[in-house]
Amino acid sequence: MVESISPPAQRGFADGAGFPRTRLRRTRNQAFSRALVRETGLEAGHLVCPAFVVEGNHLRIPIPSLPGIERLSIDELLREATVWFDSGIRAVALFPYIEPELKTLDGREAWNPDGLIPRAVQALKHRLPDLGVIADVALDPYHPAGQDGIVDDQGRVLNDETVDALVRQSLCLAECGTDIVAPSDMMDGRIGVIREALERAGKTEVQILAYAAKYASCFYGPFREAIGSARALGQADKKTYQLDPANREEALREVALDIAEGADYVMVKPALPYLDIIREIRDRFAFPTLAYQVSGEYAWLMAAIEKGWIPERPAVLESLICIRRAGAHAILTYFAPRVAAWLEQDHRGA
Numbered sequence: 001m002v003e004s005i006s007p008p009a010q011r012g013f014a015d016g017a018g019f020p021r022t023r024l025r026r027t028r029n030q031a032f033s034r035a036l037v038r039e040t041g042l043e044a045g046h047l048v049c050p051a052f053v054v055e056g057n058h059l060r061i062p063i064p065s066l067p068g069i070e071r072l073s074i075d076e077l078l079r080e081a082t083v084w085f086d087s088g089i090r091a092v093a094l095f096p097y098i099e100p101e102l103k104t105l106d107g108r109e110a111w112n113p114d115g116l117i118p119r120a121v122q123a124l125k126h127r128l129p130d131l132g133v134i135a136d137v138a139l140d141p142y143h144p145a146g147q148d149g150i151v152d153d154q155g156r157v158l159n160d161e162t163v164d165a166l167v168r169q170s171l172c173l174a175e176c177g178t179d180i181v182a183p184s185d186m187m188d189g190r191i192g193v194i195r196e197a198l199e200r201a202g203k204t205e206v207q208i209l210a211y212a213a214k215y216a217s218c219f220y221g222p223f224r225e226a227i228g229s230a231r232a233l234g235q236a237d238k239k240t241y242q243l244d245p246a247n248r249e250e251a252l253r254e255v256a257l258d259i260a261e262g263a264d265y266v267m268v269k270p271a272l273p274y275l276d277i278i279r280e281i282r283d284r285f286a287f288p289t290l291a292y293q294v295s296g297e298y299a300w301l302m303a304a305i306e307k308g309w310i311p312e313r314p315a316v317l318e319s320l321i322c323i324r325r326a327g328a329h330a331i332l333t334y335f336a337p338r339v340a341a342w343l344e345q346d347h348r349g350a
């Protein structure tokens, strides 16, 4: 037997403002008005797709800790990137898997004009000229220690020597047609020195995406496996150059410096645990702000999805709309191809 619900008491307006004059549920009641009051949108154009590139042909190598993501040889990358572009994604971020024999203490493969990334950039710009190509600037794929910079014999990462190497890498990437160079290394002063070198070389149109607030996070593990630097790094960490997760003001100082030095975008990384940082940067600097939903965030969501503990599509979309709501203009995410396909289906009313 269903118990009847007693009729509500009549509400008066005696006390002026507030309930029942205001009922926030009125606009929430129907889909059309929920759409009218929605404050944040998510479109494929807001997404940047990271891609792992490997030497070879017809290669698609699964990455165990990133289910659904593969290392792609350049021919396969072209095939995938075409699908991504057709679904509305407008930019990719490239990361290389470098064969161990090409890794050296000076990281010189990072500025080899015939290297894997320069060839991938050229192939992409040739096939899909309107797809923005972002390339990482850091030595970790190219160095046997798996650190982002040049390491001395005590294992210290040297700042100024590394910056010189990053300039060479940036010029090489600019030369082969990279639209955006993205220093992810967190060395001091690198944005200014790279900007100056690009200007001197006449590469005035090349954009710089500064990984400005990059934290020493444990959520990069699957990425390090994907680029083959995890074993080299071993128990070592990157705390002498990446930010302490406990710090907020230091992130703002990093961002202020990178903007002053000539960055075109600043990025916060990881994304979900650092939404407060995204919001504060956006409010304070009113500057193009990107967020990187990193490999460990992807793995974390995917593990629960694969166990059936949370539903894939709503969980992924919620994570991304929250990053946008926090203030990110655009988001690097391994979910990009899936999300773009879902959004396309929604537009078609499927």
Ligand code: PBG
Pocket: 136, 137, 138, 139, 140, 148, 184, 185, 219, 220, 221, 222, 223, 224, 238, 293, 294, 295, 296
């Ligand atoms: C390193 C770099 C890292 C990522 C992007 N560039 C990892 C690190 O700092 O060790 C992480 C991206 C991810 O986890 O998805 N230059």
